Amino acid sequence: MHSPKSKNYYKTLGVNPSATVQEIKTAYRNLAKKYHPDVNPGNKICEEKFKEIGEAYDILGNHESRKKYDLSNGYNVNKHSAPKQKKEQAKQAYNHQKTTDTQKTKDPEKEKGFFSDLLGGMFKGEAEEEKKKASSKSKKEDPPKSKKQKPIKGEDIYTDVTISAAESHNGTVRKINILHTEKCKKCDGKRLINDLPCMTCEGNGELTTHKKLNVKIPAGVKNNSKIKISGEGNKGINGGENGDLYLVVKVQKSTLFKFDKNDVTCEIPITPSEAALGAEFKVPTTDGSVVIKIPPETVSGQKFRLIAQGLKDSKTNKKGDQFVIVKIEIPKNLTKQEKELYHELAEAREYNPRESLFDE
Ligand SMILES: [Zn+2]
The missing domain is CATH 2.60.260.20 (Urease metallochaperone UreE, N-terminal domain)
Incomplete structure (x- = not known):
């Protein structure tokens, strides 16, 4: 139905697939102003964004090319002020689109579900932003009513820690550094700030951060045993609980x-x-x-x-x-x-x- 290569131009412009021509124009104008190279000299990210915005507007700003794009990407066609029940479809397509866009994974099967839900959550976040905007501006059609997203537990993290034979007998405390995802504090995990993708987390709603932890390794720990530290894995999705951190203990053999x-x-x-x-x-x-x-x-x-x-x-x-x-x-x-x-x-x-x- 849609090629995995095609970009999500609606997301690029930060508008719903049901946005009106005027909304698209306004979104484009605002974003173009914000990311214009003259305003951000030497900023590669902005330069890239500016290009993406232009590309998206080239397609969505023109009735014919937008129609083609919508058709080939499974969006609700023709009526860009679509009735409510159709919007659910559009949302599905939108979500699916995102899963095919995203790629950075060890386990494609698992990650697909992961990103699908992650990005489903993103849509919800956008919808909520829209709602706020709508109520403050008092105009505008209803935002698509998204089904409640299923909470998903964050990924578990595994990390090795090497201890001496004596430490394995005595038990010890280790300071460890981990990398895990946390809610972006700038946008409070909402991904958008004033309808624009949060620059801190680049619209992901979460950030990969370093964290230092003091971990107690109990006496008598065996080689390759795992110590679970609850909630220190990656951030949960749609309000799901965080993943867990597992320390895999490597006990060095003592030569002495x-x-x-x-x-x-x-x-x-x-x-x-x-x-x-x-x-x-x-x-x-x-x-x-x-x-x-x-x-x-x-x-x-x-x-x-x-x-x-x-x-x-x-x-x-x-x-x-x-x-x-x-x-x-x-x-x-x-x-x-x-x-x-x-x-x-x-x-x-x-x-x-x-x-x-x-x-x-
Ligand atoms: Zn953010």
Whole structure:
């Protein structure tokens, strides 16, 4: 019935498909004045609008071309002051037209319904504006009586949030940035200001905005689990409730810590001299670091217990322990001097740690 390419000239001029010749003329004159390049030098949006307005008026301003346009787009033909019941048809066509005009989607099937309703709502908004105007001017035909638009819930938003293994055990709070749609405050979601498309939202009635949220991620959260934040998705349509926001939690695997309930174990390298002489050094914990002291003659694999440095139990609030297993690591690329010193050490004591192995 109508090609998806054809533009909605009525919308461009901000008039109803049943507008009179005079109404179209007036709308064109007002818009042309507003968007004229001389008035808005260098403004690309205005320039584009001005062109669109001219194109729309070329068609709708001429009886013959308007008739053709109406015919090929399913508008109520001939009578441009149509009786009421016909206007419903015109509205349907108008709405349908918009759905075919709009394209920006991941899921065409779903989006079609979405935009159809969204734009149906737009028509309603325009009709209401018309009503206001009519009552203030006291003239004018009745606006088309639109059926009550079905409220539609806004789209849900999914966003990933990555947390450490320790955070997944302990729970954490994350500040996240989301992009979602909100009602345009400039036109209060009505899409039109003084019968002209709202420039802030470009007549959409909604804006895509950034929002910062503090989200509590509970203890014990598993990789890929979803946290629902109600009402923070995209804006609902026709008074429908907002969509929801889902955080998809990605838990990083820890290369350092191993978890056993609330106890944490990690392996920490030490040097031969630290092992021999004892040392004091910092070790990481799941929520910071702590200084530990190892005694002289510490052996490789020795385990040290750091009391209450493990994870907090979400029910009892009691903390588990952290176990530190030390591993002696020999530095690589020994210098000549280091080698000499190791020789000296070897000579200083005749020590064979494997001696007893052959006693049995
Ligand atoms: Zn707006």
